Amino acid sequence: MSNLKDLKVRINSVKSTQKITSAMKMVAAAKLRRAQESAEAARPFASRMERMVAAVGDSIAGIDGAPKMLAGTGKEDTHLIVACTADRGLCGGFNSSIAREVRKMVINLKAEGKTVKILCIGRKGRDNLKRDYESNIIDTIEGIGKSSVEYTEATDVADRITAMFDEDDFDICTIVFNRFQSAMTQIPTAQQLIPLAAPEAEEEKNGETAPKATDEGPFPIFIF
Numbered sequence: 001m002s003n004l005k006d007l008k009v010r011i012n013s014v015k016s017t018q019k020i021t022s023a024m025k026m027v028a029a030a031k032l033r034r035a036q037e038s039a040e041a042a043r044p045f046a047s048r049m050e051r052m053v054a055a056v057g058d059s060i061a062g063i064d065g066a067p068k069m070l071a072g073t074g075k076e077d078t079h080l081i082v083a084c085t086a087d088r089g090l091c092g093g094f095n096s097s098i099a100r101e102v103r104k105m106v107i108n109l110k111a112e113g114k115t116v117k118i119l120c121i122g123r124k125g126r127d128n129l130k131r132d133y134e135s136n137i138i139d140t141i142e143g144i145g146k147s148s149v150e151y152t153e154a155t156d157v158a159d160r161i162t163a164m165f166d167e168d169d170f171d172i173c174t175i176v177f178n179r180f181q182s183a184m185t186q187i188p189t190a191q192q193l194i195p196l197a198a199p200e201a202e203e204e205k206n207g208e209t210a211p212k213a214t215d216e217g218p219f220p221i222f223i224f
Contacts, residue, residue: 032183039180054196069162072195073171078115080170081105082161082193084177085125087142094178094186099128101176101188106133117170121157165194 053070060066083102085095102118102125109116118133120126120140130137141160144153161173173194178186191197 036180036183050196058196068195069165070195073168075171076114078117078170078172079109080117080119080161080164080173082119082121082157082173082175083125083129084175085120085122085128087123087144089124095122095124095128097186097188098176098178099125101190102129103132105174105176105190106136119161161194170194 056070060071063071081102083098085098089095106116106118116133116136118129118137120129120137121144123140123142126137126140141157144157164170165173172192174190174192176188176190179189180186
């Protein structure tokens with residue numbers, strides 16, 4: 001049986017551990033708050049830019065010489081799915097929810113006779129999907145956003161995808177990610193990147209109001 005001295009040592013040890021974990025919790029909360037504020041500040045700009053570019057793509061669809069990135073290849077045979085997960089676990093359903101969404105997409109696309117390729121951003125995406133779809137995974141990119149997501153990292157991924165598109169490796173590219181709602185809630189979201197979906201399609205998909213167009217100039221002017 002432990003004597004009084006041993007009990008005091010254990011109590012002091014537990015108290016020290018509580019102080020350390022409390023400090024770690026405060027640091028983690030501050031980091032999360034900064035990351036959340038940065039993401040929320042960039043969201044309105046990203047949303048409006050996405051709608052404008054998609055609207056331009058929709059307005060030039062079918063025009064000779066239109067950029068293939070906006071207008072598409074005219075085919076829907078091969079789909080590239082970009083699955084954005086983390087390199088590590090212990091984050092609840094963050095990774096598994098994306099893997100579930102990707103599985104659902106692959107099943108539906110294969111049922112339609114489409115060819116499916118998967119590019120995994122993050123080790124956990126590959127680990128979750130390789131058992132069922134190892135032959136569909138073309139590559140895994142790890143180490144993105146270890147401290148924060150840098151512009152150069154995003155550019156490297158974008159360059160990889162556009163190079164594949166230029167080489168006719170796929171017709172449609174869709175990115176699957178968790179849309180942040182709160183620290184406890186992220187919504188698995190599949191968003192078409194190439195060609196960019198028309199505003200009407202995004203409105204129907206997300207339940208949002210599409211921008212209105214006027215007839216001034218060579219392309220519509222979109223008012224938000």
